[in-house]
Amino acid sequence: MPHLRPFGPTAIAAALLVPLAGCTTAADGAEPRPHAGARPDGTAQDGGDGGAQDGGSGDADADGGTGGGTGGDSGDAGGDGPLSGFTVVIDPGHNGGNADASEEISRQVPAGPNDKECDTVGAEGESGYEEHAFTLDFSLHMRDELEERGAEVVLTREDDDGVGPCIDERAEIGNEAGADAAVSVHADGGPESGRGFHVIAPGELDGFTDDIVGPSMRLAEELRDTFEADSGVPIADYIAEDGLDERTDLGGLNMSDVPKVFLEAGNMRNADDAELLEDAQWREDAAAVAADAVAAFLLAEEG
Numbered sequence: 001m002p003h004l005r006p007f008g009p010t011a012i013a014a015a016l017l018v019p020l021a022g023c024t025t026a027a028d029g030a031e032p033r034p035h036a037g038a039r040p041d042g043t044a045q046d047g048g049d050g051g052a053q054d055g056g057s058g059d060a061d062a063d064g065g066t067g068g069g070t071g072g073d074s075g076d077a078g079g080d081g082p083l084s085g086f087t088v089v090i091d092p093g094h095n096g097g098n099a100d101a102s103e104e105i106s107r108q109v110p111a112g113p114n115d116k117e118c119d120t121v122g123a124e125g126e127s128g129y130e131e132h133a134f135t136l137d138f139s140l141h142m143r144d145e146l147e148e149r150g151a152e153v154v155l156t157r158e159d160d161d162g163v164g165p166c167i168d169e170r171a172e173i174g175n176e177a178g179a180d181a182a183v184s185v186h187a188d189g190g191p192e193s194g195r196g197f198h199v200i201a202p203g204e205l206d207g208f209t210d211d212i213v214g215p216s217m218r219l220a221e222e223l224r225d226t227f228e229a230d231s232g233v234p235i236a237d238y239i240a241e242d243g244l245d246e247r248t249d250l251g252g253l254n255m256s257d258v259p260k261v262f263l264e265a266g267n268m269r270n271a272d273d274a275e276l277l278e279d280a281q282w283r284e285d286a287a288a289v290a291a292d293a294v295a296a297f298l299l300a301e302e303g
């Protein structure tokens with residue numbers, strides 16, 4: 001059945017009740033969000049341009065980073081395998097301590113043309129399962145998968161009880177690592193009626209993202225296609241266009257000098273998505289799917 005546009009009274013009430021539900025909800029106000037995403041073949045679906053208004057699926061820059069321990073964690077040298085010689089940065093969005101550190105995470109940091117909050121708390125499912133826990137678990141599985149294939153992997157945080165790092169630091173970790181690809185992992189807090197995953201790619205901003213929009217979109221498309229085929233989560237029906245959203249309001253993308261995307265792996269507020277997102281085996285399997293996409297991107301760029 002057709003999905004309802006999320007602008008009815010119910011959605012509005014939900015938005016009022018859950019103001020920060022959206023994982024990347026632009027807490028600082030927000031610039032317009034261009035929607036990108038058309039598939040090269042032109043099959044753009046109706047997908048919903050409305051992201052920002054719905055129950056908060058918009059996401060503030062949730063990309064955040066960790067403060068705590070990050071940096072070049074895991075890998076030093078990478079190993080043997082098809083991805084030997086490649087460096088990948090994985091950024092588990094938000095952090096477990098953010099909810100108790102509102103002052104700290106609300107400080108403004110460089111985020112492109114405008115400053116933005118250091119980080120946000122992130123989304124939460126009906127069950128109480130929180131996005132920061134999801135993103136870390138998923139990211140650790142992604143790391144393991146990519147390391148097994150020989151990549152050097154750097155996480156922006158490795159535990160779930162700290163604060164930050166701020167979004168600009170998260171980007172900087174990718175830059176310093178000279179990453180061949182960077183993926184910020186999130187799950188959305190959209191309207192209950194909307195389900196599905198989407199991938200956010202940087203829109204073009206002179207002096208910020210103009211050097212990364214091309215490869216970032218190729219990474220986004222690879223991730224969209226692979227995740228659609230193999231993750232069990234459908235393309236989002238309430239936000240983005242055909243699973244892709246180009247945005248210029250996310251500091252984690254704007255401050256990146258390496259190809260980078262956000263994966264919004266599903267909608268934590270939707271019961272069908274939540275059943276998967278909250279399933280440990282699904283997370284492990286879906287992280288391997290995301291790793292497949294990163295691997296395909298890296299090998300294609302090299303070739």
Ligand SMILES: [Zn+2]
Nearest residue numbers: 023062093186
């Ligand atoms: Zn998020």
